[in-house]
Amino acid sequence: MTESPIKTAEQIENLKGLLTPIAEREPGPVLLCLQAVQTHYGYVPEGAVAVVAEVCNVTRADAHGVFSYYSDLRKTPPPLISVRLCAAEACQAVGGRALAAAWGEACAADPNLAGATGTDEPVFCLGNCALGPAALVNDQLIGNVSVEALKSAVAAAQNAAEASL
Numbered sequence: 001m002t003e004s005p006i007k008t009a010e011q012i013e014n015l016k017g018l019l020t021p022i023a024e025r026e027p028g029p030v031l032l033c034l035q036a037v038q039t040h041y042g043y044v045p046e047g048a049v050a051v052v053a054e055v056c057n058v059t060r061a062d063a064h065g066v067f068s069y070y071s072d073l074r075k076t077p078p079p080l081i082s083v084r085l086c087a088a089e090a091c092q093a094v095g096g097r098a099l100a101a102a103w104g105e106a107c108a109a110d111p112n113l114a115g116a117t118g119t120d121e122p123v124f125c126l127g128n129c130a131l132g133p134a135a136l137v138n139d140q141l142i143g144n145v146s147v148e149a150l151k152s153a154v155a156a157a158q159n160a161a162e163a164s165l
């Protein structure tokens with residue numbers, strides 16, 4: 001996915017068309033509109049926050065405040081394959097930090113792995129605490145995860161992505 005800032009009049013009008021029904025239907029729609037932008041583009045492109053502010057009738061500072069508060073709202077396009085390791089307490093208690101360090105080393109040692117997965121923010125509890133450490137590879141939840149399990153899940157996700165092209 002390439003970055004595509006919202007700059008042209010046509011891009012702005014298209015985005016307003018996407019967001020106006022949300023802003024008219026929902027109270028306090030800034031977060032919902034930002035989530036809609038991310039669902040549509042995969043991230044929140046440069047320029048989109050200003051459109052959200054206009055459609056929601058709030059200041060750009062207010063909209064930017066919401067945007068910067070929620071770490072799940074992406075500023076850049078997502079990697080081809082998203083790998084998110086749980087960093088919450090239950091997973092830390094069963095080796096989550098060691099796993100994160102080992103995963104970082106595996107990515108550093110394998111440029112293909114790092115290039116495919118990019119760098120994603122940790123996540124704080126995936127609701128799979130009893131099977132920690134837990135991870136999310138794209139939409140696949142993995143429990144009792146190891147570096148080898150992550151590599152297998154990434155390979156499966158790469159195969160699925162290639163098959164869908």
Ligand code: FES
Nearest residue numbers: 086088091126128
């Ligand atoms: S603490 Fe990791 S899944 Fe809940």
